[in-house]
Amino acid sequence: MFERRLYHHIDWALLIALFALCAIGVAMIFSATSDPTRGNSHLYVTQLYAIGLGTIAMVVTLSLNYRWFTDKSHLFYIALLAVLLYVLFLGTVQMGARRWIPLGGFNLQPSEFAKVGVALVLAKYFGETRGMPAWSDLAIAGGLTCLPLALIAKEPDLGTAVTLIPVFMAIAYLAGMQMRILGYMALSLVLIAPVAWKFALKDYQKSRISTFIDPSQDAKGAGYQQIQARITVGSGGLAGKGYMQGTQGQLRFLPVAHNDFIFSVLAEEQGFAGVLVALGLYLFVILRTLEAARLAKDRLGSYLVLGVLASFTFQVIYNITMSAGLAPVKGLTLPLMSYGGSSMIATLAAFGLVLNVRMRRFTN
Amino acid sequence: MAFHEERRRLGLRLSVLQYVTMVLFSALAMSFWYLQVVQHDRFREMAENNHQRTLPLRAPRGVLFDRDGKVLVENRHSYSISIVREQTKDINRTIRLLAQVLGLEEASVREIVERHRREPSYRPITIVQDSSLAQVAAVTARRLASELPDIVVQQVPTRQYPEMLAAHLFGYVGEVSDTQVGGAADLKSGDIIGQSGVEKIYNALLKGEDGAKHVVVNSTGREVRTLEEVQPTEGKRLQLTIDFDIQKAIEDAFDAIGDFNGAAVILDPSNGEVLGFSSRPAYDPNAFSSGIDRATWAALTTDDDRPLNDRAIQGRYSPASTFKMAVALAAMEEGIITPDFRVSCPGHATFYGHTFACWNKGGHGSIDLRHAIEQSCNVYFYTVANMVGIDKINKWATLLGLGVKSGIDLPNEVQGLVPSSEWKQRVKKEKWYAGETVSVGIGQGAVAVTPVSMAVYMATLANGGTRVTPHLLKAVDDGTGWKPLPTPPPQSIVTINPEHLQAIRDGLFLVVNGAGTGHNAQLAGYDVSGKTGTAQVISNAGKLAAAGNTTKDLRDNGWFPFFAPRDNPKIAGVIFLEHGVHGSNAAAIARHVLDTFFAKQEGRPLPPKPVIVPNLKP
Structure with a gap:
């Protein structure tokens, strides 16, 4: 199954960049969660375990031929829907949302795995249709995307749900979806937006968006996090305040610093220099993965790689923009760096597929 | 065919995505540059304000x-x-x-x-x-x-x-x-x-x-x-300069006599140091320390007894008979009378067509200055005042400390009034009538003085003409040790003929130790000298008319200015009792203060809290 020569085709550069980001993440989590008055938190240890589990998952996803995964994608997809349904009715409730399945000391967040599942099923679907995707293909693929999306949105976890859309868009785009259709989609989005504002969004979601437009209108409430994020990043300066010396993160002016705002902590403590390093690593990972998509021996492989990359890139860009206080605050974590086991495992597993596609580019 | 076409399109679209990603990351990098480098100072300040x-x-x-x-x-x-x-x-x-x-x-x-x-x-x-x-x-x-x-x-x-x-x-x-x-x-x-x-x-x-x-x-x-x-x-x-024991004696004696408003100022006549100072009713300054609450403040400001008012420096009262020493001194120093000058008192006298009564309807007979002070003969002082004239009375009262500010180091001291022809012209735009001088002779009419000025008046009589400045601050310690402060210069110094001074002192001695009204202040061996003053709050006619028709307290005010001992006085001061009926009630308070003062000087045990039963019969 795993041929020895494949080993030589593993993209070590990408692998190093991925684990470098993980390492930076652990260091930042350690800094953001340390509290001299209460002793150090052990969250970074949990994160290390997650990286370990993620690495195992990665080994699994790159060992088997990716075609095996896409061939079984309908099973993964059905299993995914089943788990999401289970979460919706029987998951544990935290902070007003039902997102987790308790697995003995560890809370699994199935929605994180939905991205991989959807990428697999869409890669398979588009990979088997020849030529430009027809309307009907787009409709079916859209439906396949919307089903888990709706379940996740219902938890509610709108942030994670939204990350499924880039997966669909990217694969459809790569599969040759006409630009015209993309235009229609954009147009319908503009038309739907006011309706969604009126009926679909909850008050807290509305307030997040309206305070983004003018954070000062609610400087102590919903706009607080955004203002604090800007202060955190801006006060970091060129060289940063030094590791564990950030006042904004250390003194908890920034909420959930180890999670949603981990990049702000990096920007505060390591400054613009640190930001450039992290941005460079992320960009390297993305470009390297795009190259893997280009090198893939078949369309299916390209689609799969791009599908996995789409949600990753979307999350990275959105989270970093948000951590600078330049986007509305959403519960979107920064893949590889933010604290969170499910996200780490799912992301590393997904990159296992990327490596998988790349190293099997010569096999038949 | 289609395979290559597809392959080409795929490559093209991947390139588009690649460039889009690069553009987005450049935008991110620039945003962070803007926030972290361009706007750094602003955000650094905000972060500092934050924490x-x-x-x-x-x-x-x-x-x-x-x-x-x-x-x-x-x-x-x-x-x-x-x-x-x-x-x-x-x-x-x-x-x-x-x-x-x-x-x-x-x-x-x-x-x-x-x-x-x-x-x-x-x-x-x-x-x-x-x-x-x-x-x-x-x-x-x-x-x-x-x-x-x-x-x-x-x-x-x-x-x-x-x-x-x-x-x-x-x-x-x-x-x-x-x-x-x-x-x-x-x-x-x-x-x-x-x-x-x-x-x-x-x-x-x-x-x-x-x-x-x-x-x-x-x-x-x-x-x-x-x-x-x-x-x-x-x-x-x-x-x-305050002596806690004297202060305590004042407060104790006021407490003992009952529910009277009033004031007390006790001085060292040699330099003006204030040994004791009180105004009644008082308030609790502690209530202000912790931010006075509205109700307490309202109660203090609306109280009819006006407890916040410092009567000792802000209350102006008619001095009544206590003014007579100023008239006597003016007459002697201006060479108009000698201490042996006698007046015959039939119980009343007529000046400028008006009849002025003596408090003793039976009259005092022929009386000299010493005994006129002792017995507070009104006719004597009507006569003398009429001879001296208002402006000379004003001159001497001022030199003794009446009608002017004492200069005490307390805020908002009020000035009393001793009228003069100039004053009347200036304020009332009228000329002074000689007949008005007659009432001034017994401290009535427009005369009004503050208790603190009354204390200075007695100190000046006690020290022989130096109008000392009453003051409260003795020494300052800024952490490097006590630095005594120089005595503030006196307000004025006048040379008084010792014979004249002695005549007045004798009269005041007799008030307390002879046939006068100051017996309550008598302290064997200490030659307490003083003068009672009982000032009408309302005229006798008015009092009758108002009887039972008003809740306002119409009882007379009582004064007792004093010094002791008569020769070479060590202490001077005044006790004032608002509606105290008699100056003799004030004298009872003075006695306890003097008793405490001398006991302390001589190292005797201080007297216990006094029991004072005021005489309330008009």
């Missing part, structure tokens, strides 16, 4: 000592509870919760916050100056639950006064008012400054230098560590 607080450390005010080094006014630690609005997420919620936790009315808390609305939001607004332990505990508990991160509990020094002792002399402290802040550069809103009495006049010495504590706080407002602490400098310690 650094400057908490004022209030300087303890200087301690006040009496002349023997006994502590009179000191500071105690109390806890203040304040709101720092900078930390507030919802001020209405904070006010509501705080009021509930502290057991205050929401409206009053809101009003305090409203009053300080314009101040910078990092400056704490003090809601409770002197909170109870229960209040502190309640707030602290809430704060730890980070429910009220904007509440600060601080330990502050608070002024502590002896209970009901020389309240008007010490005065009180309070938060600086807006107009006061506007008038002085070194005052800022929230400062505690002296608002009356010694606290006010020596505020600059007493207030000290506030310190500051720069701390790092976390997002819930809790102090994480201290960056810098500038310790406050305690205010200078002041030694007052």
Whole structure:
């Protein structure tokens, strides 16, 4: 199954960049969660375990031929829907949302795995249709995307749900979806937006968006996090305040610093220099993965790689923009760096597929 | 065919995605550049404001000592509870919760916050100056639950006064008012400054230098560590001229005589040092230390007895018979009479067609100056005053200290009045009628004096013509040891013929030790000399008409100015009893004060609290 020569085709550069980001993440989590008055938190240890589990998952996803995964994608997809349904009715409730399945000391967040599942099923679907995707293909693929999306949105976890859309868009785009259709989609989005504002969004979601437009209108409430994020990043300066010396993160002016705002902590403590390093690593990972998509021996492989990359890139860009206080605050974590086991495992597993596609580019 | 076409399109679209990604990352990098490098200074300052607080450390005010080094006014630690609005997420919620936790009315808390609305939001607004332990505990508990991160509990020094002792002399402290802040550069809103009495006049010495504590706080407002602490400098310690035992004697005697308003000023006649000073009714200055509440303030300001009024320096009263010494001295010094000048008193006399009565309807017969003072013969002084004329009386009364400010180091002293022809022309635009001088001869008419000026008057008679400046500050200690202050220069010095002076002193001696009305002040062996004065509050006719028709107290005011011993006096002063009916009641208070003074001088045990039964028969 795993041929020895494949080993030589593993993209070590990408692998190093991925684990470098993980390492930076652990260091930042350690800094953001340390509290001299209460002793150090052990969250970074949990994160290390997650990286370990993620690495195992990665080994699994790159060992088997990716075609095996896409061939079984309908099973993964059905299993995914089943788990999401289970979460919706029987998951544990935290902070007003039902997102987790308790697995003995560890809370699994199935929605994180939905991205991989959807990428697999869409890669398979588009990979088997020849030529430009027809309307009907787009409709079916859209439906396949919307089903888990709706379940996740219902938890509610709108942030994670939204990350499924880039997966669909990217694969459809790569599969040759006409630009015209993309235009229609954009147009319908503009038309739907006011309706969604009126009926679909909850008050807290509305307030997040309206305070983004003018954070000062609610400087102590919903706009607080955004203002604090800007202060955190801006006060970091060129060289940063030094590791564990950030006042904004250390003194908890920034909420959930180890999670949603981990990049702000990096920007505060390591400054613009640190930001450039992290941005460079992320960009390297993305470009390297795009190259893997280009090198893939078949369309299916390209689609799969791009599908996995789409949600990753979307999350990275959105989270970093948000951590600078330049986007509305959403519960979107920064893949590889933010604290969170499910996200780490799912992301590393997904990159296992990327490596998988790349190293099997010569096999038949 | 299609395969290659597809392959090409795929490559093309991947390239598009690649460039889009690169553009987005460049945009991100530029955004961070803008925030972190271009706008860095602005955000750094905001971050510092976020986590650094400057908490004022209030300087303890200087301690006040009496002349023997006994502590009179000191500071105690109390806890203040304040709101720092900078930390507030919802001020209405904070006010509501705080009021509930502290057991205050929401409206009053809101009003305090409203009053300080314009101040910078990092400056704490003090809601409770002197909170109870229960209040502190309640707030602290809430704060730890980070429910009220904007509440600060601080330990502050608070002024502590002896209970009901020389309240008007010490005065009180309070938060600086807006107009006061506007008038002085070194005052800022929230400062505690002296608002009356010694606290006010020596505020600059007493207030000290506030310190500051720069701390790092976390997002819930809790102090994480201290960056810098500038310790406050305690205010200078002041030694007052007040003798605690004399002061206590005054207060005790006033307490003993019952429910009378009045005033007392006791001086060292040689230099003007104030040994005792009281105004009744008093108030509790401690009520102001911790921020006086509205109800107490309202009660103090609307009380008919006006307890905040310092009668000793602000009350102007008719001196009545106590004025007679000034008339006598004027007559002798101007060479109009000698001490042996005699007047025949048939119980009344007629001047300019008007009949003036003596208090003794039977008359005093032929009487000389000494006995006219002893028996307070009105006819004698009508006659003499008429001979001297108003302007010479005014000249001598002024030289003795009446009708002018004493210059005491207390704020808002009021000037009395001894009329003159110039005064009448200036104020009433009328010429002085010689007939008016007759009533002035017995201290009636327009004459009005303050108790403190009456004390100076007696001190001047006691020391032989030096109008000493009454003063309260004896020495200052700024931490390097006590530095005595020079005695303030006298207001005026006049040379008085010793024979004339002796005649008056003899008369005053007889008031107390002879057939006069001052027996109550008699102290065997100490030659107490004094003069009673009983001033009508309303005319006899008016009194009859008003009888039973008014709740206003119409009883006469009683004076007893004194010095002792007669020759070479060591103490001079005055006791004034509002509606005290007789000067002799005031004399009873003076006796206890003098008794205490001499006992202390001689090292005898101080007399116990006196029992005084006032004579209330008109």
